[in-house]
Amino acid sequence: MAELERLNRLLTEFYDKMSSWEQSVVKETDYSLAQVHTIEVLGCCGAMRMKELAEKLGVTTGTLTVQVDKLVRAGLIERRAHPQDRRAIVVVLTEEGEVIHRRHNQMHLTLVEELTRHISPEQESELIGCLEKMNREF
Amino acid sequence: MAELERLNRLLTEFYDKMSSWEQSVVKETDYSLAQVHTIEVLGCCGAMRMKELAEKLGVTTGTLTVQVDKLVRAGLIERRAHPQDRRAIVVVLTEEGEVIHRRHNQMHLTLVEELTRHISPEQESELIGCLEKMNREF
DNA sequence: TTAAATTGTTTGATACTCAAAATATAATTA
């Protein structure tokens, strides 16, 4: 079906443009893409253990340990003991980490505002509905 | 505005899920994410020179040279002389590269079909309209 | 209590990336 092909192209195009936007935004900062992504997830989802964070980021815990070391050294996150499970480490943003996150999140909001500049409120509601349905199907 | 924040969350969630889907799909193959992405771009946009391909992929030409070397060795792409500009190299998929691309593209189509399972044709048209508008604003 | 499973870290190897230097060719200028 041609409609499906068309939608596929548009989604891929959107993904690619989002990807290069993020890359160019991150390049302006002192941190790497992997580091900013880690901050983003912690900022949006809140503190969590290494295992869970690694899964959300799509890397192994070994990889994450290295990244967390760097972010701790940079003063953006902290390691804390898990209150119940003594094997586990809970990773949490520091105040400075929160600042970085809020700043980055604001750029995302500004982008989305620009992207939807010519979309009516009714269309925007439809779009939100579609995204909710699609995200549920993954 | 709360609506903007909501849309931002949904778009980010979609991006992240798309990203991990692609990663898990690529893991099943013999090729890396960077390699599959190169094949995807060549398959969708057709043959092009190194400079242009590097820009579309968001890497330097130096980085691309290395990747192209590997893909040539793997038999998926070929280097050809540019008919007018003797400085330039045109990169093109081989028959095997085309097969890989078609196979990968089919997986994308299947994914999009699943994602839109509960979206009506009317909503889908709206969605397509929104994506076109958004992609234009980047 | 013992055995098995889970959580996180360390280590060694590999892949990806960039910036800068080098090479070849094209385009422009004097």
Add this chain to the structure above:
DNA sequence: TAATTATATTTTGAGTATCAAACAATTTAA
């Protein structure tokens, strides 16, 4: 035309990210 400047690609050297496997500490299950 000859010299200069710009462009396209490759090569090289260094840094970063990543994984798998081995390890240590702790929890869970038998």
